[in-house]
Amino acid sequence: MFNQLAEVLRSLGHRIIDRVWRLGAGARFFIYTLIYSGESFKRIHLTIREIYFTGVLSLIIVLVSAFFVGMVLALQGYNTLQKYGSSEAIGVLVALSLVRELGPVVTALLFAGRAGTAITAEIGLMKATEQLSAMEMMAVSPIARVVAPRFWAGVISMPLLAALFSMVGILGGYLVAVPLIGVDEGAFWSQMQASVDFREDIVNGVIKSTVFGVACTMIALFEGFDAPPTAEGVSRATTRTVVNSSLAVLGLDFVLTSFMISA
Amino acid sequence: MSDNIVEINNLSFGYPGRMLHKGINMSFPRGKVVAIMGGSGSGKTTLLRLIGGQLKPTKGKVVVDGAVVHEQDRQGLYQLRRKMGMLFQQGALFTDLTVFENVAFPMREHTDLPESMIRDLVLLKLNAVGLRGARDLKPTQLSGGMARRVALARAVALDPDIIMYDEPFAGLDPISMGVICNLIRTLNDALGATSIVVTHDVHESFQLVDYVYFVSEGVVVAEGTPDELRKSTMPFVHQFVLGEVDGPVPFHYAAPDYKQDMLRGNNV
Numbered sequence: 001m002f003n004q005l006a007e008v009l010r011s012l013g014h015r016i017i018d019r020v021w022r023l024g025a026g027a028r029f030f031i032y033t034l035i036y037s038g039e040s041f042k043r044i045h046l047t048i049r050e051i052y053f054t055g056v057l058s059l060i061i062v063l064v065s066a067f068f069v070g071m072v073l074a075l076q077g078y079n080t081l082q083k084y085g086s087s088e089a090i091g092v093l094v095a096l097s098l099v100r101e102l103g104p105v106v107t108a109l110l111f112a113g114r115a116g117t118a119i120t121a122e123i124g125l126m127k128a129t130e131q132l133s134a135m136e137m138m139a140v141s142p143i144a145r146v147v148a149p150r151f152w153a154g155v156i157s158m159p160l161l162a163a164l165f166s167m168v169g170i171l172g173g174y175l176v177a178v179p180l181i182g183v184d185e186g187a188f189w190s191q192m193q194a195s196v197d198f199r200e201d202i203v204n205g206v207i208k209s210t211v212f213g214v215a216c217t218m219i220a221l222f223e224g225f226d227a228p229p230t231a232e233g234v235s236r237a238t239t240r241t242v243v244n245s246s247l248a249v250l251g252l253d254f255v256l257t258s259f260m261i262s263a
Numbered sequence: 264m265s266d267n268i269v270e271i272n273n274l275s276f277g278y279p280g281r282m283l284h285k286g287i288n289m290s291f292p293r294g295k296v297v298a299i300m301g302g303s304g305s306g307k308t309t310l311l312r313l314i315g316g317q318l319k320p321t322k323g324k325v326v327v328d329g330a331v332v333h334e335q336d337r338q339g340l341y342q343l344r345r346k347m348g349m350l351f352q353q354g355a356l357f358t359d360l361t362v363f364e365n366v367a368f369p370m371r372e373h374t375d376l377p378e379s380m381i382r383d384l385v386l387l388k389l390n391a392v393g394l395r396g397a398r399d400l401k402p403t404q405l406s407g408g409m410a411r412r413v414a415l416a417r418a419v420a421l422d423p424d425i426i427m428y429d430e431p432f433a434g435l436d437p438i439s440m441g442v443i444c445n446l447i448r449t450l451n452d453a454l455g456a457t458s459i460v461v462t463h464d465v466h467e468s469f470q471l472v473d474y475v476y477f478v479s480e481g482v483v484v485a486e487g488t489p490d491e492l493r494k495s496t497m498p499f500v501h502q503f504v505l506g507e508v509d510g511p512v513p514f515h516y517a518a519p520d521y522k523q524d525m526l527r528g529n530n531v
Contacts, residue, residue: 126358134355137315139341140372 026222032143033151033221039141040148047149047156054115054150054217055157059164061114062107066098066165069106070172073097077173078181088187092195094173095166099196099205103166105253108212111158112245116220119150120241123224124234132225147221154217155210162209204260211252216245268293268425268457269314274323276306276313277481283309285481286323291425296451296458298468300503301478307461308352310478311427314459315347316340328424345373348418348456349427354410356402362389362413363398369420388416391453392446408439412446419450425457426450432464440464444471465504469493477503 040046077093123146126132132142170192177183196202220241227237269291277283283306291297299307312318314325316332325332327343335343356365366385370376376384389395392412402410411431418426428447432440444467451458462468468475469489477485477492477500485492485500492500501507518524 129353129358130351130355131357133317134349134351134357136317137344137347137349138369138372139344140369145372 022226025226026218029147029222029225030218033147033218036141036144037148037152039144040152043149046145047152050149050153051157054111054119054153055161058111058114058157058161062110062161062165063168065106065110066103066168067172069102069165070094070098070169070174071176073102073169074173074176074181078177078183087181087183088191090173090177090183091188091192094177095170095192095196096201098166098169098173099201101253101257103162103169104205104209104212105249107162107165107209108158108216108249109246111154111161111213112216112220112242112249115154115157116216116241116245117238119154119217119220120224120227120238121234123147123150123221124227124229124237127225127227128229128231128234147225150221151217154220155213158213158216159206159209162205162212166205200260204256207260208253208256211256212249215248215252219245219248266292268328269459270326271310271314272324272326274313274325275321275481276309276318277321282321282481284320287478287481287483289476289483289486291457291459292474293457294451294455295473296447296460296471298460298462298472298475299478300463300465300468300475302463302503305478306481307463307478308429311349311429311459311461314425314427315344315349345421346424347427348421348423348425350411350414350418350429350431352430352433354402354407354414356405356410356414356417358402360402361398362394362400362402362405365402365413366417366420369417373421384420388420389413391419391450392416393442406439408435408442411435411439411443415443415446415450419454419456422454423456425459426454428458428460428462430462431460432462432467440467447471465506 073094074090077090077097078087081087081089081093123132126146132146135142135145174188178185178188223237223241223244224234227233267290269289271287271289274287275282275284277285287310289297289299299310301307309318313320314327314332316325316335319333324334328346330339330343332340332343356362357368360368363385366388367381370381370384374381386395386398389398392415394409394412394416397405397409397413402413405413415431426447431443431447435443447458447460448471450456460468460472469492472489474488475486475492476483479499485495485497487495493504495501495504
């Protein structure tokens, strides 16, 4: 009985220590990435190449999703708003939901699935095939050469993707609300223009998606760098990237929103 | 300047309760090709990592060109590594770069040479390993032997003083093996470098190297020129050179008594 209890406590303690250790290792990794960023800025073409891989290649999934999210928003929103006789407010509803919440959050979730997993798997495999070790032995820091360019590519891509998401989403919402349902076009746009504030809504959305960019890219990079160099290790790391990024994005979203609303 | 470019003094490495190396002494004279031999899992590759400063010794030290490796800061360590070239077992070529870019990688990272000169140097190195024509291929399009030759061209890209080979013969067909064997010798002599070859391949390496260290159970059990070792009567060397199944190195991993083990049933 006592032994079993001790065993449970021990494994609990072990897990907690393990988590704390990983958190510390992750934080250290983040600081190293920032320190080595200077070196990688000297070779800006590496970052540009990664922006292509993480940002440009994520465009299709992000834009298609945005289009459908916008259309669904308009349908659902109209359905509710018309009960209160304010169906012209549909433009405001679509725009605010997208710019404040759905744009940054859904883009980050898609980014974690599309680009984050690719980053983790690539770095994990580079580690498994000794490419990172080889780089170290050639006196080239893998953090400066491999990690930092991907990090900045993610941080730069994310707000741009989120902005495009909102834009295409609004377009989708417009197509459903105006030509399909028949909401007045002037009311749709003018109410949107009047109600969406640059500082309160758009800038806050950009801040959110930048923070999500840091979180998602960092998690993907750390999981790849930390993955055991085996097939199983890389596959687990890839799964962890999606799970941890998604949870981090949703958690951070709550924290950021509460700060932004109370401010 | 000491005659030995690399010296390993009383080196121990491992974890409490499981020491991989227990007081190893080796020296690698300039210009020579020296082999470190031993069974799988005897810590040969780890020795290369200790020389390259990727691991820190538990006790003792590795001295490369007069500098103690584990006492260097990052700057010093990177300075030392520029004198080293390492050939990894699987080649470790960068899969997102072409053959040409792989060989150019160390030059582009460490020198400010104009692109035209880098091109000449890369083609020179690729020609030395016979793969000038493969410059535009991706590493995934290469056979195992070709990948290792490209990796070799990359390892010697900056004309290192020390070239380290991690199992250069593993998994190659006899022709590729002969090619690599030749290259190790010619590159060593042409560059005036010192080569350290970690291998368990007795036949190929005995033709190639000047001196051999045998490592087993964490210590150097025998050393000498290939000729001396062929004549050695030491049981371990005898077993290893002739490839006998049982001997000082047992066939069985340490286990409880076989009969007792079988009778114990399910009580693992």
